[in-house]
Amino acid sequence: MSAGASIAIVGGGIIGLSTAWRLAQRGFAVTVFEQSTMGGEASWAGAGMLAPGGEMDEASELTTLAIESRRLYPAYVRELVASSGLSIDFQEMGAVDLAYSAEEMSTLEDRAARQAGIGIESKAVDPKRVAVFWPRVRTEGLVGGRFYPGDGLVNPREVVVALCAVCKKLGVRLVQNCGVRSVADSGGSVKLVTAHGTETARCVMIAAGAWSGSIVVSPVGIPASAPVKGHLVGYQQPSQTCNTIVRHGHTYLMQRNSGLLIVGASVEHVGFDRRVDAGVASQLSEAAGFVMPHLLETTPTEMWVGFRPGSDGLHLGRWESGNVYLAYGHYRNGILLAPVTADRVAAEISLDVGVR
Ligand SMILES: Cc1cc2nc3c(=O)[nH]c(=O)nc-3n(C[C@H](O)[C@H](O)[C@H](O)COP(=O)(O)OP(=O)(O)OC[C@H]3O[C@@H](n4cnc5c(N)ncnc54)[C@H](O)[C@@H]3O)c2cc1C
Incomplete structure (x- = not known):
């Protein structure tokens, strides 16, 4: 386990796990809380098209992210395959x-x-x-x-299996069947009330997909999903x-x-x-x-x-209360957007919290 600051991630889909991986590589001590099975929801169901051509047709922040993430995909898959020793269908x-x-x-x-x-x-x-x-x-x-x-396309189920493997290798705590009910930001740290008790961390990232908005976050509530x-x-x-x-x-x-x-x-x-x-x-x-x-x-x-x-847009990065970060609202492009989401949020947390 790393000696770096502790980061809690709520949600073990492709977004939470990709970000956990990137944060662990930067030296943070990461715990992923998953209410059910890692990668068992949208990231299991998704078709896996990586298709800015099919999805984007106007200039926007989302389009920029989609094009950037598509560019990152070959290296993201290559690194996952090399580090996990597992194969991933990427075409x-x-x-x-x-x-x-x-x-x-x-x-x-x-x-x-x-x-x-x-x-x-x-x-x-x-x-x-x-x-x-x-x-x-x-x-x-x-x-x-x-x-x-x-x-192009990727098989997201294989991505998630590989992400779990590389996270474990880097000492990430993967806690399944442990939903997070609430998060309280007290300034210097956050307190999470989970199905199995209370946990504290330096900061938290909410990546609970369609369920994100149902987590009670204080003092400032987060956007609906x-x-x-x-x-x-x-x-x-x-x-x-x-x-x-x-x-x-x-x-x-x-x-x-x-x-x-x-x-x-x-x-x-x-x-x-x-x-x-x-x-x-x-x-x-x-x-x-x-x-x-x-x-x-x-x-x-x-x-x-x-x-x-779904949400009223893509929520990415630091939320109004300082130790809460958001990564949800990816809607129909979360598989495509996983690499860029993970890179951006991990870089922002590093900058704010100060580990490498
Ligand atoms: C039919 C379909 C087709 C799709 N096709 C594509 C496609 O071709 N290309 C593409 O890019 N995207 C596609 N998508 C979208 C993509 O699957 C999602 O955007 C992406 O999987 C979102 O990842 P996520 O990690 O945010 O969410 P999820 O994979 O849903 O992960 C969120 C996790 O959080 C957990 N969770 C929820 N609440 C809590 C809590 N309180 N505490 C702890 N854990 C919690 C959930 O159990 C879940 O495992 C498709 C989606 C669907 C449904």
């Missing part, structure tokens, strides 16, 4: 957006023009090329598409069935190295409802079958749900 293969009407095509072109202005590159693809490079894709009625070479439920559907398929991310409207298809072809995702404001709704899953299957007709004849092998951490 830098790009994404194609498809248009099946003139209107869809003009939406794609307008967006690409805006993206070019913020440094997101894409190029036009004609239907003949789609037929050659994406042989499973429906070409009937296809008007064209745009290819985004910078988009809310779950945005998403269903995903998976098909076990031969490799190269989907050789890049394929998108059409709000539907995306992507294939992990394991062969699991994932189709996403619904966007539902229904609270923490963990039920898998067969109706919602079948809408996803229909949308997938439109893009890849052979899937109409194929039965999904998996369906699951997760809760994106």
Whole structure:
């Protein structure tokens, strides 16, 4: 265990664990409190697209962070793999957006023009090329598409397993089944009331995803958060069935190295409802079958749900009361944003608290 200042992290998802790793590397004594299982919520459910091209189309702080985090990803994965000795499915293969009407095509072109202005590159693809490079894709009625070479994917479940391993190696205390109910900042330190008693630390970072806002923080309360439920559907398929991310409207298809072809995702404001709704899953299957007709004849092998951490924006860094830091509100891009979040918050805590 490090002799550095003690930092408590509430929430053991990709955000909490990535930041714990970076803080431990800087010499802090870090404890992660997780109310359930490390990485068992949104960071388990997330598809794992690393896709500024699919997600960002205007200049903003979030876009800057997304582009920066995408740039950091290869080194983040390389370092995790080297330090943990575990493998991580990380594919830098790009994404194609498809248009099946003139209107869809003009939406794609307008967006690409805006993206070019913020440094997101894409190029036009004609239907003949789609037929050659994406042989499973429906070409009937296809008007064209745009290819985004910078988009990629990672398997977030493997990232979280590797993060737990590297955190343990550096002496991070990973405390599972131990929810934090409240945090009180008394100036020089913070007191946490957990399911198993009281703990103190020099400072605390709240990274509890969709649950963050329900933690009672004093003297200054923190911004609200809310779950945005998403269903995903998976098909076990031969490799190269989907050789890049394929998108059409709000539907995306992507294939992990394991062969699991994932189709996403619904966007539902229904609270923490963990039920898998067969109706919602079948809408996803229909949308997938439109893009890849052979899937109409194929039965999904998996369906699951997760809760994106919604809030009124991304909360990143020192909160109004001095020893509380926030890292939540990543919504649909928390897997993508993990490296930059961890680097930024760890650097800010180091600067404020003074360990290296
Ligand atoms: C269907 C779906 C598809 C997605 N696809 C993508 C994608 O393609 N690309 C992408 O970048 N992002 C995607 N996301 C979003 C991404 O998964 C999230 O933004 C990211 O996982 C958030 O990570 P987190 O660590 O903040 O939250 P979580 O992984 O939810 O972790 C928060 C943790 O805090 C714990 N916790 C809560 N309350 C407490 C408490 N009081 N005390 C202790 N622990 C607590 C929880 O149990 C949980 O484990 C998707 C999400 C969903 C649901």
